[in-house]
Amino acid sequence: MWTEPTWLLPASTGGHLEVPHRHVEEVDGDEQALGVFIANSRSRRARLAPERIAELSELGMPWE
Template identity: 55%
Template sequence: MAAARQFHAREGHLTVPRKHVEDVDGEPVGLGQFLNNARRRAATLSPQRRADLDALGMRW
């Protein structure tokens, strides 16, 4: 979630290319793949995780 928040704060959206890697505190995070997986597994995400992504404007 930190990578998603960081990307959203910088870019103003959460439309992330699938191969995008976000650098969070010096650690590479596969944000594009994470969001792709979250979309495919939306039904099994916790309500809190789904709400957090919705707040960032997640395109389901």
């Protein structure tokens, strides 16, 4: 099973995943490119494992 990144539900966005492509979250002093992660996941959806799609969907991933 995939372990979700700790920054996937950012407090700075109110806990949702609809963020601009350039959105970056700072977690424990490290910058995490959340916007890029979401954009890449959307564009690679057809190649993602069904389990990962289900997990991201459960977190509220905006696929469109």
